[in-house]
Amino acid sequence: MKKNAQAIAATQSQTQAKAAANADLMGIAGAVLLGLTLLFAAGFAQAGILHDTAHDMRHAMSFPCH
Amino acid sequence: MxxxxxxxxxxxxxxxxxxxxxxxxxxxxxxxxxxxxxxxxxxxxxxxxGSTQSDRGAPSVxxxxxxxxxxxxxxxxxxxxxxxxxxxxxxxxxxxxxxxxxxxxxxxxxxxxxxxxxxxxxxxxxxxxxAIGAEVVPRQVWYLSCVVLTLIGLTQIAFDGRSRVWITAPIFLLVPHLIGAPHLDTYFGxxxxxxxxxxxxxxxxxxxxxxxxxxxxxxxxxxxxxxx
Known part of the structure; x- marks a missing residue:
């Protein structure tokens, strides 16, 4: 009976660790996605207003601008 | 985290x-x-x-x-x-x-x-x-590919302990330059x-x-x- 409880506790903590690791990976993936979105808007989108206002920054950061 | x-x-x-x-x-x-x-x-x-001369000096920021x-x-x-x-x-x-x-x-x-x-x-x-360059989208693609491949090469050098990285990392670092960036065949500056x-x-x-x-x-x- 005691062994059983221990086994259950062990499985539970494993599940929790796995969940934490998965949450970490989600966080990392979210960070990369946010980074990509910001970078595309500031550096690469060709829409007129974005291009004009970000113009000097794009040249100064050596993005291919126009 | x-x-x-x-x-x-x-x-x-x-x-x-x-x-x-x-x-x-x-x-x-x-x-x-x-x-x-x-x-x-x-x-x-x-x-x-035919002369190449002009005043030097930037407008005030x-x-x-x-x-x-x-x-x-x-x-x-x-x-x-x-x-x-x-x-x-x-x-x-x-x-x-x-x-x-x-x-x-x-x-x-x-x-x-x-x-x-x-x-x-x-x-x-x-x-x-x-400056007049090649089409912007191919240049953006080359630029981003170069960034990613360089990052892979540098990451291998920093974190991969195996000795084969001294072969693979330089390949990642050099490939974008072997392929070459899109260029025009004329100077326009x-x-x-x-x-x-x-x-x-x-x-x-x-x-x-x-x-x-x-x-x-x-x-x-x-x-x-x-x-x-």
């Missing part, structure tokens, strides 16, 4: 981005504004009589304050984007058992500058306004070459400093929020 990623990326990105923009307003933006005089024809360097506020804002956004990538890297490195310290953050920053500015510049140097070389050197210098600051700030906040 999620909060650690968010705080490190946002604070380090905005701080490094604003400082980078101030350095650019001092060293780089005046050259962009000077090049625009040649782009618009207000100044002519390569005159039709105080003439267009709103324009420079945009530059500061977009610089903060761009460096926040870089910071998200760097901090995602911190998280992966920490998971793999590597320690993040402020000093290591500086090296992360140097590698960022190499991948994002220096390596792509070998194939496609930073361009002044008025209207600005003096001195202005263009000043610009390229300063873009690289400012990038090195800004990326080192980004790495340092991100690592400092990362380690602080780990303790908390």
């Amino acid at each position: 999620l909060r650690q990623i968010l705080t490190s990326a946002v604070f380090a990105g905005v701080a490094a981005g604003v400082l980078a923009a101030l350095l650019q307003l001092w060293l780089v933006v005046p050259l962009i504004m000077e090049a625009e005089l040649f782009e618009s024809g207000q100044r002519v360097h390569f005159a039709t009589d 105080w003439d267009e304050p709103l324009r420079h506020i945009y530059t500061i804002g977009f610089s903060a956004v761009t460096f926040t984007a870089y910071a998200f990538f760097m901090v995602a890297g911190f998280a992966l490195a920490t998971r793999a058992g590597h320690e993040i310290t402020a000093r290591r953050g500086v090296v992360w920053g140097l590698c960022g500058a190499i991948a994002v500015v220096i390596a792509p510049a070998v194939g496609m140097p930073p361009e002044l306004p008025g 209207v600005a003096p070459s001195e202005l263009a070389s000043d610009f390229v050197a300063r873009v690289m210098g400012v990038a090195m400093i800004s990326w080192v600051l980004l790495g340092l700030f991100a690592a400092l906040i990362w380690t602080r929020s780990e303790e908390a």
Whole structure:
């Protein structure tokens, strides 16, 4: 009976660790996605207003601008 | 972990981005504004009589304050984007058992500058306004591919202990340059070459400093929020 409880506790903590690791990976993936979105808007989108206002920054950061 | 990623990326990105923009307003933006005089024809360097002479001197950056506020804002956004990538890297490195310290953050920053500015510049140097280049989309594709392949090469050198990295990493670093960036087969530059070389050197210098600051700030906040 005691062994059983221990086994259950062990499985539970494993599940929790796995969940934490998965949450970490989600966080990392979210960070990369946010980074990509910001970078595309500031550096690469060709829409007129974005291009004009970000113009000097794009040249100064050596993005291919126009 | 999620909060650690968010705080490190946002604070380090905005701080490094604003400082980078101030350095650019001092060293780089005046050259962009000077090049625009040649782009618009207000100044002519390569005159039709064959002479190559023109006055030197940039317009004052105080003439267009709103324009420079945009530059500061977009610089903060761009460096926040870089910071998200760097901090995602911190998280992966920490998971793999590597320690993040402020000093290591500086090296992360140097590698960022190499991948994002220096390596792509070998194939496609930073361009002044008025420079005519190949189609923008193929250049963007080449630029991003070069950044990614350089990052893979540098990551292998930094974290892969196997000796085969001394073969594979140089391949990743060299492939974009063996393929080559899209170029036109004609020169079109209207600005003096001195202005263009000043610009390229300063873009690289400012990038090195800004990326080192980004790495340092991100690592400092990362380690602080780990303790908390």
